[in-house]
Amino acid sequence: MDTGDDELLDAAFMALADPVRRRIISRLSRGPATVNELAEPFAITKQAVSKHIQVLEQAQLVTRTRDAQRRPVHLNPARLEALTAWIDQYRLVREKQFRSLDAVLQSRAAARGTQAKDPS
Amino acid sequence: MDTGDDELLDAAFMALADPVRRRIISRLSRGPATVNELAEPFAITKQAVSKHIQVLEQAQLVTRTRDAQRRPVHLNPARLEALTAWIDQYRLVREKQFRSLDAVLQSRAAARGTQAKDPS
DNA sequence: GCTTTAAACAACCGAAAGGTTGATAAAGCA
């Protein structure tokens, strides 16, 4: 079991629980950006955005480098992979089970409603 | 960059940010369980566990059925898939960037000097 | 030198989360 990564998982999931931080991740997936650039589309102060980035940095979802007086923020895809790894670990177990017919029908019906990919 | 099910993503990531709730998910991946069964391994009251399950239920990560006076909790794998789908959406974009060195250099240059246009 | 810009640090506030105790409802069993 993943007893060691508990705090990192805590931090990562908590970090992604905020829509502002998720949009920051979305923005960073297209390349590094500074705090000011990241703060622009939001109606909050740069200090608030700076705190959001600190939260993402603590979760190791992003890293910061030095470039003159700017500090570009970079995405860290490895941490995102760690999250999908954790989720898949239980998602796949459940798919294999097929113990309750109700559960299967429910998950199939729900999968039709969302954009789930075919597991085959 | 649709942010349609923002609230569901909020709720789901927030729900998984707690180690107790993650262990509940882990337990449920091996089959349904009641509140009392889920509360047993933890040093908190059943009321607290009941609240945790409410949080998971609001995020649609679990569902509850009726079986006499028991209310077994079931896992809902479709919601877990939605999370991996969101993450992969940005993880894969990033992988594509790594494949092209030009894209990396472009984003670096954009972050350094040219603030004239969005680098997308 | 002095000024501007980017960004962090610090103190503060309101709202929400996690936990507790106590009371309540509903189903099964004597």
Next chain:
DNA sequence: TGCTTTATCAACCTTTCGGTTGTTTAAAGC
């Protein structure tokens, strides 16, 4: 009919989170 089990509801408390304003550091430009 009581009585137990299962689980929720309600009020309350403490800690943390998201945001603000104000101050400070650090590097560039003049």
